[in-house]
Amino acid sequence: MRTADLTVHEARALLSRGKISSTELTEALIQQIESLDGQLKAYLAFTPEIARRRAQEADRRLAQGDQAPLLGVPLAVKDVLCTTDLPTTCGSKILQGFMSPYNATAVEKLYAAGAVVLGKTNCDEFAMGSSTENSAYFTTHNPWDLTRVPGGSSGGSAAAVAAGEALAALGTDTGGSVRQPASFCGIVGLKPTYGRVSRYGLIAFASSLDQVGCLTKDVRDTAIVLGVIAGYDAKDSTSVNIPVADYEQALKSDIQGLRIGVPREYFTEGMQPGVAEAAKEAIRVLEGLGASIEEVSLPHTEYALPTYYLIAPAEASANLARYDGVKYGFSFPNAEDMWDSYRRTRQHGFGPEVKRRIMLGTYALSAGYYDAYYLKAQKARTLIKGDFDQAFARCDVLVGPTSPTVAFKIGEKVDDPLQMYLSDIFTLSLNLAGLCGISVPCGFVEGMPVGLQIFGRAFDEGVILRVAYAYEQATDWHKKRPPIEPLWIGKS
Amino acid sequence: MAKLSRAEVEHVAELAKLGLTDEEKDRFSEQLSAILEYAEILQRLDTAAIPPTAQVIDLRNVMRPDEVIPSLLLEEALANAPAKMEGYFKVKPILE
Numbered sequence: 169m170r171t172a173d174l175t176v177h178e179a180r181a182l183l184s185r186g187k188i189s190s191t192e193l194t195e196a197l198i199q200q201i202e203s204l205d206g207q208l209k210a211y212l213a214f215t216p217e218i219a220r221r222r223a224q225e226a227d228r229r230l231a232q233g234d235q236a237p238l239l240g241v242p243l244a245v246k247d248v249l250c251t252t253d254l255p256t257t258c259g260s261k262i263l264q265g266f267m268s269p270y271n272a273t274a275v276e277k278l279y280a281a282g283a284v285v286l287g288k289t290n291c292d293e294f295a296m297g298s299s300t301e302n303s304a305y306f307t308t309h310n311p312w313d314l315t316r317v318p319g320g321s322s323g324g325s326a327a328a329v330a331a332g333e334a335l336a337a338l339g340t341d342t343g344g345s346v347r348q349p350a351s352f353c354g355i356v357g358l359k360p361t362y363g364r365v366s367r368y369g370l371i372a373f374a375s376s377l378d379q380v381g382c383l384t385k386d387v388r389d390t391a392i393v394l395g396v397i398a399g400y401d402a403k404d405s406t407s408v409n410i411p412v413a414d415y416e417q418a419l420k421s422d423i424q425g426l427r428i429g430v431p432r433e434y435f436t437e438g439m440q441p442g443v444a445e446a447a448k449e450a451i452r453v454l455e456g457l458g459a460s461i462e463e464v465s466l467p468h469t470e471y472a473l474p475t476y477y478l479i480a481p482a483e484a485s486a487n488l489a490r491y492d493g494v495k496y497g498f499s500f501p502n503a504e505d506m507w508d509s510y511r512r513t514r515q516h517g518f519g520p521e522v523k524r525r526i527m528l529g530t531y532a533l534s535a536g537y538y539d540a541y542y543l544k545a546q547k548a549r550t551l552i553k554g555d556f557d558q559a560f561a562r563c564d565v566l567v568g569p570t571s572p573t574v575a576f577k578i579g580e581k582v583d584d585p586l587q588m589y590l591s592d593i594f595t596l597s598l599n600l601a602g603l604c605g606i607s608v609p610c611g612f613v614e615g616m617p618v619g620l621q622i623f624g625r626a627f628d629e630g631v632i633l634r635v636a637y638a639y640e641q642a643t644d645w646h647k648k649r650p651p652i653e654p655l656w657i658g659k660s
Numbered sequence: 661m662a663k664l665s666r667a668e669v670e671h672v673a674e675l676a677k678l679g680l681t682d683e684e685k686d687r688f689s690e691q692l693s694a695i696l697e698y699a700e701i702l703q704r705l706d707t708a709a710i711p712p713t714a715q716v717i718d719l720r721n722v723m724r725p726d727e728v729i730p731s732l733l734l735e736e737a738l739a740n741a742p743a744k745m746e747g748y749f750k751v752k753p754i755l756e
Contacts, residue, residue, distance in 0.1 A: 265740075266740055267739065267740060269732055269736035269737070269739060269740075270732075362715075362716050362717060363717045363719075376714065376715045376716070402724065405719070405722040406715065406717065406719065406722075408717055408719070468705075470701070471701065471702060471705060473698075474698055474699040474701055474702050475702065477695060477699065478699055478702075485676060489676075489677075492677070493742060494741075494742070494749050494751055495737075495740070495741060495749060496740035496741065496742075497740070497742070498742075499742035499743070503752055504752070505752050505753050505754070506751050506752045506753065506754045507677065508752070509751070509752045510677040511677050511678065511679035512679050514676075514677060514678050514679065515678060515679030515680065515681075516679075518678070520684075523678060523680070523684070523688070524688060524691060524692065526676050526678060527669070527672050527673065527676065527678065527688055527692055528692055528695060528696075530672050530675050530676040531664070531668075531672045531692070531696075534672065534675060540703075541696075541699065543712055544702050544703070544705075544707060545699075545702060546712030546713055546714060547705070547707035547710040547711070547712050547713075548702050548705055548707065549712070549713040550707075550710050550711060550712065550713045551705065551707070551710060553713060553716065585691055585694075585695065586694060586695065586698060600713075600716075601716060602715075602716030602717065626716075626717075
């Protein structure tokens, strides 16, 4: 087996027993990136020298018997999380070259756990998108089919993990941006409950929806990474002070008697043929493992998309007001006065999707329209959350497909924003309700991965991990690797 | 009601301090109108008695003790500044 195909838990076992050093492991990943990323373009900032230094540091700690959970493991970080020694651009020109004065808490926790960060991964600009085509730098390609998108907005992280360019990666999920790319790339993606992981140092898109999540090759890896990044943080006033469970302990294959709800609204018309069938087959596997299956209804599901596309842009319009060319980032030279400087900096620094959402959000919040749009959407949000509360009174978890289609072709949806938004219809509600969710691979359609989504109550990450693990251990999907090959073999 | 006129697009762009080309104004007028048209579906919901959800966790007034703790150093805060002078961010004139 190639070194790059190791999972985090396999690598940790080899590292602890001295069978491989972090330096060797990191070098193998560096070679993988050098030989593949020309085709994949998952990385925005690839920093092999920094990675080698951290690997050496990890080897020193390993020699002293340090057992930190990610010690020596090479990972990647989505470029919306602040790092002090690598640039943070959010996939935008307006932050080109920005060197953050502090690390995001989630990144600090990775470092404390001994992780070796390889670089920052590509994403849709300011995490706004479902395909990574909105990155101002370049599009990332899906390792299963280079003519297709990896999903978004955490497409770079997903592609990197699927192709062995990182053993795991951090992503962020505001409307599905960890789960949908995980689904498109055939890997595992988890969005924790809102408040479970600190948002300090996560460059804000929509403050009531954003969460840091992780992308991995299997569920045990998810449990390990979540255990590292989760936890109360005084620097994030939306961080919840609830103890972090031992997520690895939750990984049992036994789901006898677990009550699984299947929302009928998540099996709609207009889904790609084969996707619904793959999800239903997965549900049959779960039933075969002893879970009880019940159809439920989340009747306000059809309102999730318009609700999200009023709330998220409204919050984004406020969060992105800070990009004005004064404190950091791109600043338009030769403006006439300060206001002209603001207008031109933002005109030239932001891409079209970001501008669209700022406009939409500003409009929805403006005098005369606030009640009809933003306030209305916040009330619809209450109804959407209410649907989940009712379903969870009868069920332990809910399952359905992660996305209505498999990964689409690059360029297919860029000109139709609404079409692009529809790829998130099964993921958005979870962010609106603030609950936790995980996507695991459950099959293929036309050679492209399909994801099964498992939703849980707030802070029930242990339960969804258990269901995900049981399903994974009863199937083979998590062992499949994309057929991408280097165009040239390493360096001579 | 949902169709965004060019004048409204210009008004919103000014609120957001976003410079737009004429082409962008036309394109956004169309695209945003389509999105807002779609969002009209929310008007079907009877929300008269429903409270809004601003955030899903029930945290209120999260405070810390009023003690001075270390913060960003001046040099760190200015490190990425496009223009600075004597420890300040430098900007274009605000007043005529």
